[in-house]
Amino acid sequence: IGQGPLNQNAIEQIEAMLYSADVGYEATEYIVNTLQNKLKEESIASEDAIASLKEILQQVLDEPLQKLTKTEFEPEAGKLNIWLLTGVNGVGKTTTIGKLAHLAKTSGYNCVIAAADTFRAAAVEQVKVWGERTNTPVIANEGKNTDPAAVVFDGINAAIARNADILLVDTAGRLQNKKNLMEELAKIRRIIDKKAVDANIESLLVLDATLGQNGLKQAQVFSEAAQLTGVVLTKLDGTAKGGVALGVSRDLGLPIRFIGAGEGIEDLRPFSSYEFVEALLS
Amino acid sequence: MFDALAERLEDTWKKLRGQGKISQSNIQEALQEVRKALLEADVNFQVVKSFVAEVEKNALGAEVISGVNPQQQFIKIVYDELVKVMGESNAPLAEADKPPRVVLMAGLQGAGKTTATAKLALYLQKQKRSCLMVATDVYRPAAIQQLITLGTQISVPVFELGTGANPVDIARQGLEEAKNKGIDTVIIDTAGRLQIDQEMMAELAQVKDAVNPDEVLLVVDSMTGQEAANVTRSFHEEIGITGAILTKMDGDSRGGAALSIRTISGQPIKFIGVGEKVEALEPFYPDRMASRILNM
Numbered sequence A: 001i002g003q004g005p006l007n008q009n010a011i012e013q014i015e016a017m018l019y020s021a022d023v024g025y026e027a028t029e030y031i032v033n034t035l036q037n038k039l040k041e042e043s044i045a046s047e048d049a050i051a052s053l054k055e056i057l058q059q060v061l062d063e064p065l066q067k068l069t070k071t072e073f074e075p076e077a078g079k080l081n082i083w084l085l086t087g088v089n090g091v092g093k094t095t096t097i098g099k100l101a102h103l104a105k106t107s108g109y110n111c112v113i114a115a116a117d118t119f120r121a122a123a124v125e126q127v128k129v130w131g132e133r134t135n136t137p138v139i140a141n142e143g144k145n146t147d148p149a150a151v152v153f154d155g156i157n158a159a160i161a162r163n164a165d166i167l168l169v170d171t172a173g174r175l176q177n178k179k180n181l182m183e184e185l186a187k188i189r190r191i192i193d194k195k196a197v198d199a200n201i202e203s204l205l206v207l208d209a210t211l212g213q214n215g216l217k218q219a220q221v222f223s224e225a226a227q228l229t230g231v232v233l234t235k236l237d238g239t240a241k242g243g244v245a246l247g248v249s250r251d252l253g254l255p256i257r258f259i260g261a262g263e264g265i266e267d268l269r270p271f272s273s274y275e276f277v278e279a280l281l282s
Numbered sequence B: 001m002f003d004a005l006a007e008r009l010e011d012t013w014k015k016l017r018g019q020g021k022i023s024q025s026n027i028q029e030a031l032q033e034v035r036k037a038l039l040e041a042d043v044n045f046q047v048v049k050s051f052v053a054e055v056e057k058n059a060l061g062a063e064v065i066s067g068v069n070p071q072q073q074f075i076k077i078v079y080d081e082l083v084k085v086m087g088e089s090n091a092p093l094a095e096a097d098k099p100p101r102v103v104l105m106a107g108l109q110g111a112g113k114t115t116a117t118a119k120l121a122l123y124l125q126k127q128k129r130s131c132l133m134v135a136t137d138v139y140r141p142a143a144i145q146q147l148i149t150l151g152t153q154i155s156v157p158v159f160e161l162g163t164g165a166n167p168v169d170i171a172r173q174g175l176e177e178a179k180n181k182g183i184d185t186v187i188i189d190t191a192g193r194l195q196i197d198q199e200m201m202a203e204l205a206q207v208k209d210a211v212n213p214d215e216v217l218l219v220v221d222s223m224t225g226q227e228a229a230n231v232t233r234s235f236h237e238e239i240g241i242t243g244a245i246l247t248k249m250d251g252d253s254r255g256g257a258a259l260s261i262r263t264i265s266g267q268p269i270k271f272i273g274v275g276e277k278v279e280a281l282e283p284f285y286p287d288r289m290a291s292r293i294l295n296m
């Protein structure tokens, strides 16, 4: 790893912190090299390396926002906003839908949920519980193995008919190497684009903080199928640090929008790169 | 097999051409490549350290085999060590001295416990062993309904007392029911919990005390990163696991969590989940897992 003011011992300590936070080999290499260069160029003493390291990590996470004209994540007024949640199995999509419905409700927005996981056992029942908890209508099709794109279609119609501000779309978990399931997701996305031409669409990938390096592949493949615009990082109430988010941010330029920090209805917070980095290195 | 690691080691060994023997100095770069490969496969950082140290020891002590180049020999040492750590052969599900056999499922949220409960029941049913599944997850919305739906799919009964009951009571009564009905194996599904959630871990310990299981299986998502080590350590120390199930192996993760689980608990991985459907359960084979971790 690159030459610079840090000695071998210091490098190893920093590497240990980053590896054990799931930052991964490549991103760690990049970060340590960037740190070495920064210390050299700005003549920073190696005792102050941690502060510089934090700056670099925050930059990686904040960078995707630089490209955006509007950095806040909020529904656009006077329009239908469609928030599509996708990700691999069990990461927390449905729970996040429930939390988002609550957040939207308490912020005065009118919400509808489309229960487009038509595959998993009791997935519709689960999202309906969240619908009851948040007093949000849930559009579902109880038939077995119905086409999720059709549910999304119905969801859009219902949202328009009810003059809703936000349509939340819950999708089935799918592993990104399953071609047919990714094609099904691409179809859902096409339906949204076609049917809700004027809508403001946020396509959010849900990543679980306990994920390792596979999270990078997930982000790549889901990006193509669902045209991702951001990430929700869940399960940060555990001891997992979610360091793969750094690679996702760097490789795909996706901003992290929310973090999940529990199973309760209020356990959703806007993402703060400062807090995330502090926790990552603690 | 091991194409990528072999490829990467190629350059390293080129420099050593003509040197017939593995030595302390010529092996360092190769060890570095192994370290990198394991970290990329999500093997826990501390586990990588001890593993690489063991490989170094074995490599230095290795006899030169004529006709085998040091690169091949080195890769074989890495592979053999991985297989050894992972348990050499498949470990079957424990039998009970006296039926019913009790299997307790445990793990983090979303790992695949409920699905694995149904998969295991179907797997045993195919071996003509009768099963009862017990629904103790009273927390997650529709968790009981999920198990009932799966039970209907595979025609295995589910014992449940709704969401108002205490998980310890549900488990105890479920076991009673199995005894009364002469059922062979009881599989207890539990709610997902973080290993740092003291209340929920205490509850799990109580469930365990109440049913005295023959197997406590830690269900771990094969896409898990570094955290697999912490999760295994806590569940093993606080509950005592007898084995593990590695789920979502139908994905393209390298599954380094397997090495962390095994190293830290010393307990075998018994099954892998290879799909969302109830049939998608297979016995775990250490040699296949070793190939998967190394093959990039």
Ligand SMILES: Nc1nc2c(ncn2[C@@H]2O[C@H](COP(=O)(O)OP(=O)(O)OP(=O)(O)O)[C@@H](O)[C@H]2O)c(=O)[nH]1
Residues within 6 Å of the ligand: A087, A088, A089, A090, A091, A092, A093, A094, A095, A096, A117, A120, A123, A171, A172, A173, A174, A206, A234, A235, A236, A237, A238, A259, A260, A261, A262, A263, A267, B109, B110, B140, B192, B194
């Ligand atoms: N500790 C913790 N648990 C969470 C969080 N978010 C979700 N969970 C739990 O993780 C498990 C899976 O959550 P779901 O919302 O069902 O995940 P999903 O992505 O919809 O799962 P599938 O639809 O099966 O792919 C549940 O037990 C949730 O309660 C979080 O932020 N922290």
Ligand SMILES: Nc1nc2c(ncn2[C@@H]2O[C@H](COP(=O)(O)OP(=O)(O)OP(=O)(O)O)[C@@H](O)[C@H]2O)c(=O)[nH]1
Residues within 6 Å of the ligand: A089, A090, A120, A173, A175, B107, B108, B109, B110, B111, B112, B113, B114, B115, B116, B137, B140, B143, B190, B191, B192, B193, B219, B247, B248, B249, B250, B251, B272, B273, B274, B275, B276, B280
């Ligand atoms: N592709 C694939 N998906 C799986 C596998 N095992 C479980 N799943 C999926 O992973 C998600 C979570 O599975 P569950 O069985 O609900 O997990 P759990 O551990 O019971 O979750 P909680 O009860 O919320 O803690 C579901 O979408 C399952 O269909 C597997 O081996 N392969």
Ligand SMILES: [K+]
Residues within 6 Å of the ligand: A089, A090, A091, A208, A210, B109, B110, B111, B221
């Ligand atoms: K998970």
Ligand SMILES: [Mg+2]
Residues within 6 Å of the ligand: A093, A094, A095, A117, A123, A170, A171, A172, A173
């Ligand atoms: Mg879901």
Ligand SMILES: [Mg+2]
Residues within 6 Å of the ligand: B113, B114, B115, B137, B143, B189, B190, B191, B192
């Ligand atoms: Mg469950």
